[in-house]
Amino acid sequence: MLLLKRYFSRGNVTGQDLVGQRIKAVRRQRGLSQAQLAHPELSDSYVSLIESGKRTPTAAVLDLLAEKLECSLTYLINGVTAEQMQEIEHMLSYARLALENGEVAEARARYLELLGDSGLAGLPQRRQDAQYGLALATEACGDLDGAIALLSELRQGAAAEMAPERHVSVAVALTRCYRVQGDSTRAVQVAEQILGGAVRPVWTEGLIELGTALLAAYAERGDLLRAHHFGAELLAAAELVGTPRATVLALWAEAIIAVETGRSDDAVALADKALAIYAENGDPRNVATLRVDYAQIRLITRPSEAGICRDMLARVEAELQESSANATTKLKCAHHLARAELLLGRPESAREHIQSVLSMIEGMPRGLQAEVHLLASETMAELGRNEEASRELTQVAQQLDGAPTTRQTAHAWLTAAQVLERIDEPARSVDAYQRALACVGL
Structure with missing residues (x-):
């Protein structure tokens, strides 16, 4: 019945033509005339x-014609058989x-394979699922331009059929993609097209999530007063x-602000x-992910409590090893553990964790790779290994160039x-300072 409702909700001539063509093709395959197919119920x-x-x-x-033609509705x-539909559903789930597990290159390849399946042509909802999934996988692979192009195409091309x-x-x-790309103005424009009217739409979970994305965009462009006021509205x-x-x-969005x-x-x-609310209601894997982010906030705001954060992260790390948490979460946990150990004046322990992180960064977004190499450089500098620190900073520069x-x-x-400056490379230090100033328009 749901299938029929979707068909009649389309209301387009092209869909009618295709259904008629399929009925005609199957009828001929069965060796039936129009009169034989029609008799006795229809003319x-x-x-x-x-x-x-x-x-x-x-x-x-x-329903009657499907039964008489001995084919599926x-x-x-x-235009797909029940077996093809099952295979498409299986591929989408995979x-x-x-x-979800952080195998972003594999996910991207699978979504591309799906979109190459001609069976998706008659399944607009499943095609949207595949296009949206491909966009998210492309974003996760660090290709923001590609993700923006895919999302924009989906937003414009399938607008009429999109829920x-x-x-x-x-x-x-x-x-999110525009913000991470550095175009906070476009990020704000996209979100405000839905949320920025004089009268807000009826709030839903999805719109709350969009609101958090808008908050992050406000913060990124330095509009912190506006972010603070909107954050209060979002909480309400x-x-x-x-x-x-x-x-x-x-x-969480207000905490970041x-x-x-x-x-x-x-x-x-x-x-x-x-965290208290989510610990009671969230999926264990997602709760672990939130604990990792929570520890980061504590390390930033209360570095004197690095010991508490380290113990928390050590417990989370053990939980993540036994779960199907994605690679990015595991990487961030080890990264924050290294930061905690460094704050505690334990650079050797920090080095052990950072070596683990460095083994996981291949294929990760460039910004995240830069963060890892930067922390590695700080750790090596603390240990007096200036040459190694310098090599890590070269990696940082390569990741930040064009960021x-x-x-x-x-x-x-x-x-x-x-x-x-600490490892006595003044020329490179001056260049890095100039690049930092350029990023803020100075």
Whole structure:
């Protein structure tokens, strides 16, 4: 019945033509005339009109014709057999699982393979799923330009057939990609097209997530006052939505804004509350991921509590080894452990963790690779291994060259400059300082 509802909701002549053509093709394969197919329930002229695309069959007639032709209703409507549909569903599930587990290159390849399947032509919803999945996998592979192109094409080309929830999820991804790319203005524009009117739409979980993406874009372009006011509105909206996920999303976004505006106590309090709610309601794997991010906030806002963070991260690391957590989460956990050990004045222990991280960075986004090499350079400098620190900083420069001119990039260049100054490479240090200033328009 759901299949029939989707067919009649399309309301397009092309769909009618294709259904008629399939009925005609199967009828001929069965060696039946139009009169034989029609008898006794229908007239042969009615069957002729259906086959020529001049008449839209009712749900009951479609069901009857599928039975008389001894084929599946799925095939008449979508042009795929039940077996093909099962295979498509299986491939979609495999690609989604690969993406969730951090196997981003594999996910990208699987989605591309799916989109090359001619069977998807008659399955607009499944095609959208594959296009959206490909965009996310492309983003995860670090190809932001490619992801933006895919998301923009999906947003424009399939707008009429796209469910409201998918419209919002595409806007979330597009906002995020533009922000990470360094184009915070475009990021804000995408989100505000939906959320920026004088009258807000009825809030949903999806719109709360879009709101958090908008908050991050405000923060990235330095519009912290606006971010603070909108964050308060988002928290109130999350209370109206009333779901744990909506509340956690809003709390976490506001915690990040609190970090950016130097409100350390507020940041920790908001993060504490978000983690407590999610620990009761979230999937264990996602809870572990949130704990990793929580430890990062604590390390930034309360470096004196590095010991507490280290112990927490050590427990999370053990949990991640026994779970199907994705590679990015495992990498970030080891990275933050190294940072905690460095803050505790234990550079040798930090080096052990950073070596583990370095073994995992292949195929990761360039920004994340730069962060890892930067921490490695700090660790080597602390150990007095200046040559190794210098080599790590060369890797940092290679990853940051051509990177978006965001505040995060500026901070990375600033840290690199300080480490270069420490290991007595003044010329490279001056260049890194200049690059940091250029990132903030100075």
